[in-house]
Amino acid sequence: MGILPLPQIQIHQQYGRIGIDADMGQLEIQQPRATLEIRTTPSRLEIDAEPGMLLIDNTRWHDALGFGPSLDVMSRIYSKASNIALQAISKIVEEGNRMAAIQTGENVIKSLAKESVNEEIVIFKGTVVGEASLDNIDINYEPGKFDRHFEAAKVERNVTVHAPIIEYQRGKLDIYMLQQPKLEITPPQIDLKF
Template sequence: MDLPRIHYRLQHAKLHIDADLGKYDIQQPRPTFEMKRIDPKLDIQQPRGDLQIDSSKARDALGQGGNLEMMHRIYSSARNVAMDGIARIVENGNRLAAIHLGGNPIADNAQANLTGFPEMDYAGPTSFDNVDITYTARKAQIEVTPGRIEFNTKVNNPIVEYRRGKMEIYMKQYPNVEMIPPQIDMKV
C-alpha cells in the first residue's frame, strides 16, 4: 500500500549585505612647549671701611698738644733749665769780669737776653711718622641668586575622527515554503 506523501519545496532566505569599511583620521598635534628663563641676580654691597687718623703726636710736636703733657714736659725739664740758667749767668759774669780783655760784653749779654727762653722746649718730639693712619677694610657682602630655566610642557591629545562606511542590508530572496499535498483519489 502506497501512502500518500506531502511534498514541500523550501526556498531559503537570502540576505544581501553591502558594507564598506569606515575611515579613521588621526592627527597628533605637537606638544605645547614653553621655556622661561629667570636671570641670575648678583647683589653686592660694599660697606665703607673705617679710617682713623691720629694726629695728636703731630699737634704735640707743633706745641699744640694737651696741657697735661705740656706741663709734664715743663716740669721734667725745669731742673735742667734751672741748671743751664745758672751756668749761663756764671758765663755772663765771667765775661763781664773779663772786661779788660776787650770787646763789648754788656751789649753781647743784652742781645742774648732778647731771644727769650729757647731752652724751655715744651713741644713734643718731631718725626716724619707723627700721624698714625689706621684703615680697617670691610668685607664685601656678595649675594648670588642663581638663574634657572623653567619648562612648561603640555602634551596635546590626539584628534581622532571616524567616518562610518556604507552598510546596506536587504533581503535578496525571501524564505518560502511551498507544501504540495498529494493527490487523493476520492473514487475508491
C-alpha cells in the same frame, strides 16, 4: 537516397557581469601642538657691605707745632725744669766770666743782651713743643666687611604632549550583478519524415 545532413546543436553563452560601486575611505589626522610652559625665577644678588674705617691721629703733630694738650706741656716743662735751671746757672757763670774779662775790649753787656733774647726763645720752645718727626701722624685703616650671596636663576619647563586625533570614515563598497550569466542551447530541427 541522398546523404542527410547531421543535425547541429547551437549553444549561445552570455557571461555574467559584476558591478562594483566603491568609494575610498577618508582618513583625517589632526596633530595638536604640544603646550610648552616656561617659568623663570630671576637670579638674586644680595650684597651686605660695611664701609671701612680710616682713623687719623694727629695729636703728636699738633704737639710738635705747640698746640698740644696743656697737661702734656706742663708735664714736659716740669720734667725739664731742673735741667733748665742748671743751664741757666751755667750761663750766668759764663756771662760773669765774660764780663770779668775786661782786657778783651769787647762790649760784653750789648753782646749778652742780644744773645740772651734768642737763647731764651729756643730754650722755651724746646721745652713746650713736642718732638718734630716725619712720623707724627698715625694712620690706621680697618677695611669694612663685604659679604655677597648669589642665587642663580631657575628655569622650569613643562611640556604637555597631545595625542593625535585620528578620524576614519569607511568607504562604500557595493557589489552587484550587472548581467546574469546565461547559457542557451538550441536543439536542431529534426525532420521526422522519411
